[in-house]
Amino acid sequence: MNHPPAATDQPTRIGLVAATAAGRRHARTLADAWPHARVVTADTVADALRAAWAGYDAVVAFLATGAVVRVLAPLLGDKRTDPAVVVVDEAARHAIALLGGHAGGANDLAGQVGALLDAAPVVTTATDAAGLPGLDTLGWPVEGAVAAVSRAILDGEPVTLVADATWPLPALPDNVRPAGPPAPAGAPGASGVSASEGRPAPDGPPGDGGGYRLLVTDRVVPLDDRTAVLRPPSLVVGVGASRGVPADEVRGLLARVLAEAGLSPASLRHLASADIKADEAGIRATADALGVPLVTHPAAALAAVDVPHPSEVVRAAVGTPSVAEAAALLGGGAELLVPKTATAMATVAVARHAPRGRLAIVGLGPGAPDLRTVRAVTELRRAAVVVGLDQYVDQVRDLLRPGTRVLASGLGAEEERARAAVAEATAGHAVALVGSGDAGVYAMASPALEYADERIDVLGVPGVTAALAAGALLGAPLGHDHAYLSLSDLHTPWEVIARRVAAAAEGDFVALLYNPRSRARDWQLGAALEVFAAHRPPDTPVGVVRNASRAGERVHLATLATLDAALVDMYSVVVVGSSQTRIVAGRMVTPRGYRWRP
Numbered sequence: 001m002n003h004p005p006a007a008t009d010q011p012t013r014i015g016l017v018a019a020t021a022a023g024r025r026h027a028r029t030l031a032d033a034w035p036h037a038r039v040v041t042a043d044t045v046a047d048a049l050r051a052a053w054a055g056y057d058a059v060v061a062f063l064a065t066g067a068v069v070r071v072l073a074p075l076l077g078d079k080r081t082d083p084a085v086v087v088v089d090e091a092a093r094h095a096i097a098l099l100g101g102h103a104g105g106a107n108d109l110a111g112q113v114g115a116l117l118d119a120a121p122v123v124t125t126a127t128d129a130a131g132l133p134g135l136d137t138l139g140w141p142v143e144g145a146v147a148a149v150s151r152a153i154l155d156g157e158p159v160t161l162v163a164d165a166t167w168p169l170p171a172l173p174d175n176v177r178p179a180g181p182p183a184p185a186g187a188p189g190a191s192g193v194s195a196s197e198g199r200p201a202p203d204g205p206p207g208d209g210g211g212y213r214l215l216v217t218d219r220v221v222p223l224d225d226r227t228a229v230l231r232p233p234s235l236v237v238g239v240g241a242s243r244g245v246p247a248d249e250v251r252g253l254l255a256r257v258l259a260e261a262g263l264s265p266a267s268l269r270h271l272a273s274a275d276i277k278a279d280e281a282g283i284r285a286t287a288d289a290l291g292v293p294l295v296t297h298p299a300a301a302l303a304a305v306d307v308p309h310p311s312e313v314v315r316a317a318v319g320t321p322s323v324a325e326a327a328a329l330l331g332g333g334a335e336l337l338v339p340k341t342a343t344a345m346a347t348v349a350v351a352r353h354a355p356r357g358r359l360a361i362v363g364l365g366p367g368a369p370d371l372r373t374v375r376a377v378t379e380l381r382r383a384a385v386v387v388g389l390d391q392y393v394d395q396v397r398d399l400l401r402p403g404t405r406v407l408a409s410g411l412g413a414e415e416e417r418a419r420a421a422v423a424e425a426t427a428g429h430a431v432a433l434v435g436s437g438d439a440g441v442y443a444m445a446s447p448a449l450e451y452a453d454e455r456i457d458v459l460g461v462p463g464v465t466a467a468l469a470a471g472a473l474l475g476a477p478l479g480h481d482h483a484y485l486s487l488s489d490l491h492t493p494w495e496v497i498a499r500r501v502a503a504a505a506e507g508d509f510v511a512l513l514y515n516p517r518s519r520a521r522d523w524q525l526g527a528a529l530e531v532f533a534a535h536r537p538p539d540t541p542v543g544v545v546r547n548a549s550r551a552g553e554r555v556h557l558a559t560l561a562t563l564d565a566a567l568v569d570m571y572s573v574v575v576v577g578s579s580q581t582r583i584v585a586g587r588m589v590t591p592r593g594y595r596w597r598p
Contacts, residue, residue, distance in 0.1 A: 012084075012105065015040045015052025015059045023062030026092050026117055030060060033116055046071045058084040058100075058109055065096060072099070079103050086110045092117040101125040102136045135214070138170065141231040141266035144215075149228035152212040163216035166428030167232050168358035171384045171404035176214065218267035218352065220259075231266035232355065238328030239273045239283050240314070240340075240347040247285035250346045254286065257348055261338050268292045269353065272327035274299055276318055282346075302326040309340055324349040333455070357425035357456040361445045363438040363463020364392055367550035371464045372396075379461050383432035387421040388444075389413075392434050418447035425456040437465040442486055442514050467512045470545035470573040473555050475587030477543060477575045481509050482590075487524045488515035494524065501528045505535040510581060510590055513574040517565060525565050525574065532576050533560045541577040541588045544568055557588060 014037040016027040024039070031037045040056070042048040045063065049071045052059045061068050065087050076082060076099075084104030087096045095113040097106035102125060110121040125134065135142045135150055152159050153176060161172070162179045215221060215229045223229065237254060258265055270293040277283055278296040287294040299319035307329065310321035320326060324340045324347045333354035340349045360379040365371040380386065380399045390408040400406070407420050421433040421444075435443035445460060452458055471478045483504040489497060504511045511532065517525045532540070538561035546554040546569070556567055560576070568574060581590040 012036065012057040012109075013055075014038070014109075015056035015083075016062070017045065017048045017052050017059065018062035019045045020062070020090060022090050022092075023088075026062055026088060027060070030113065030116060050075065053083055053085075056083060058086070058105065060086045060088060060095075060109070060113055062088050062090070062092075064089075065098065068098060084109055086113055088113060088117065088119060092119045094122050095119045096122040097124070102134050135228060135230065138230065140233065142228060143231065143266070144223040144228040145225050146228045148225060149212050149214055152226075153214075157212060159212040159214055161214050161216070164218065164232075164234070165355045167216050167230075167355045168425075168428060168430035169216070169230075169384060170382050170430055171401040173402045176403075218264055220262045220264055231264055233267060233269040234352050234355070235263060235267045235337075236269050236328050236331070236334065236351050236353055237271050238324035238326065238340075238349045238351070239271050239277070239286070240323035240327075241273075241277060241280055241283055242345040243280070245280065245282040245345040247282040247289070249343055250282050250286040250348075251289060253341065253343050253346050254348050257338050257341050257350060261350065263337065263350065265290065270295045272297065272330065274302055274318055274320065274323050274327065277323070297327060297330055301330060305329050308336065323347070325351075354455075355428045357428045358430045358459070359421060359425035359448065359452060359456050360430075360432045360459045360461055361439045361448055362432050362434045362461040363440070363443070363465075364395060364434055364436055365464040366437055366466050366469035366548045367395070369395075371469065371549055373461065373463060376461050376463060379432050379459070380434070383430050385421075385424045385429050385431045386434060387417050387424070387431060388434035389417070389436075392436055396434065414444065415447055418444060419451055421448055422451040422456070425452070436463075437467075438463040441465050441467075441484065466514070466545075466548055466573050467575075469548035470512075470543070470575060473545050473548060473553075474543040474557070474575060475584070475589050477510055477541075477577060477581060477588040477590050478512075479590040479592045480578065480580065481507075482512060483507075483509040484512045484514065485528075486514045487517070487528060488521065489524065497524070498527070498531070501531050505532045508535070508578045508580075510578045511576040513576065515570060516572055516574045517568045518570045522565075525568055529560060529563065529565075529576070536560060536577075536579050540579065541581050541583050543575040543577075543588050544572055545575070546572045548573065557583065557586070 014034060016030055016037055016039045018024040018027045027039050031039055040048045040052040042051055049061060053072060053075055068087050079100060080103045082100055082104060084100035084106035085098045086106055086109050087098045095110040097110040099106060101107040101123065107123045107125060110123060113119060114121040135146050149159060153173065156175045159176045160179050161176050213227045215227060216232055218232060218234045221229060239250060241250065268290055271287045272295050273283055275296045275298050284294055302323060303320040305326035307322040307325040309325060312321065314323060315321040325336060328349040328351035329336060331353060334351040336351050338350035340347050360383065362376050362379050364376060377399055380396055381401055383404065385405045386393060386400060387407045390410055393406055393408040409417055421431050425431045433444050433448055437443060439445045440460060467484065485500055485504060487497060513528065538559060540560045542558050542560055542563045544556040544567055577588060578590055581588060
């Protein structure tokens with residue numbers, strides 16, 4: 001399969017405008033920290049502000065809010081395309097997201113400015129203030145009465161959620177209620193929906209006789225002043241073409257086919273074709289114009305797809321009896337909505353793909369909130385379902401949006417949690433499975449991914465591990481090669497663990513010992529230390545960190561000869577130095593091995 005190159009996030013170009021010496025000093029602080037930021041100057045401050053508005057993706061103005069409003073008001077166009085604007089006061093006490101909070105990214109930018117200048121970010125968009133997801137922040141196109149429906153959600157008014165399928169939406173408050181059972185076939189509001197599919201009809205009348213509605217559908221529906229429509233990425237368009245096909249012909253055919261089928265182009269997931277068409281300019285230009293990727297497949301993969309209209313002529317030309325239909329359907333769980341339709345040089349077909357659940361496997365870090373990553377917080381607030389060990393979930397309950405469903409359980413239920421998280425994602429939900437440290441290090445990523453299949457999208461969110469937190473507290477013990485080892489023999493035979501400990505000892509690795517000692521396993525740590533002592537001097541430093549970055553944090557330095565194992569428990573990480581590790585000014589240091597030259 002030939003996917004498009006991975007998109008690289010181009011840094012937002014930020015124009016900095018200041019009028020006073022203090023403002024220019026603050027602006028220079030941002031410019032020094034951000035290579036993509038530039039101080040904009042002109043004959044007047046107003047002209048500089050207009051130039052920044054016209055030439056940059058975002059503006060940070062070190063000016064009075066009123067002055068910024070007066071200069072920019074005549075320039076306002078569309079919030080989806082206007083630059084973000086953040087205003088910072090003279091003393092850099094506040095960074096105010098003035099324009100483009102959601103669509104332009106001003107809310108996030110205010111936070112970034114605040115972090116650099118030690119200013120308090122001021123975000124006034126209503127959904128953010130109430131801890132609710134903005135309809136325009138989900139990454140999907142949204143149409144219709146967005147402001148009115150958002151206001152109704154905020155005010156607690158009843159809003160009916162009508163979706164074609166279960167899509168991975170974030171948590172919504174209790175006043176947003178799914179529609180009831182679908183109307184029987186042939187009844188009002190059941191147009192275009194099979195009752196056996198269990199789908200309400202988005203184009204039907206509101207279930208509460210004229211209340212607010214939030215629709216999630218790829219179909220063109222009538223809009224009113226109480227209806228907003230989220231466009232899920234459900235449609236894949238397969239494209240076949242003769243060499244040299246004009247882009248206008250592909251675009252025109254696609255637009256006509258979608259319109260005749262009553263489908264919204266805003267729900268396009270991607271265009272798909274055969275690998276042989278990966279460089280076809282007309283197809284690529286169409287994908288670029290629509291703002292979607294072009295995904296191409298080998299002829300053999302397309303040939304394996306059962307299609308209603310195979311062609312031996314096409315097989316002879318490209319090695320598969322179908323390009324458009326097969327490319328539209330490939331991936332499983334797809335329904336062909338529009339069979340292949342052709343013009344002189346182009347052919348398209350449209351398929352609807354089933355929703356893909358979303359599983360974010362989130363590392364929460366060692367415990368301290370300020371060691372939790374921004375991405376972890378974002379994913380927790382993006383989730384509708386959060387699964388985790390009860391004590392870890394309790395650490396982040398204040399971050400969860402209203403309406404989030406929590407599935408918490410106690411120690412020993414790791415496999416059940418993994419299964420539950422995957423099952424919820426497979427059902428189409430947005431799920432966050434949380435663990436301490438990094439979820440991929442002796443944590444929940446492995447058991448979850450053993451059960452996850454191709455029906456769900458998985459996102460790993462790395463976290464600061466207990467080992468990294470312990471290393472930072474001890475000094476620099478991880479400056480050279482090191483090995484992670486778990487001493488728990490609950491799932492791994494001790495004979496296997498002992499061989500790994502011996503290999504690390506013989507290889508002179510710094511060793512990080514997880515799960516070192518518990519009330520039921522009180523001898524394994526001593527056995528491991530004896531192995532290390534056979535290969536290293538008795539004065540080799542050993543560090544023990546308990547509850548790194550949490551309440552009751554304790555750091556203890558000893559040696560292989562003096563360590564008291566009774567100080568160690570399951571809340572501890574033990575760091576055994578290599579033969580080169582030293583204690584320098586009370587800190588544990590493993591030399592990197594550099595030899596600096598003057």
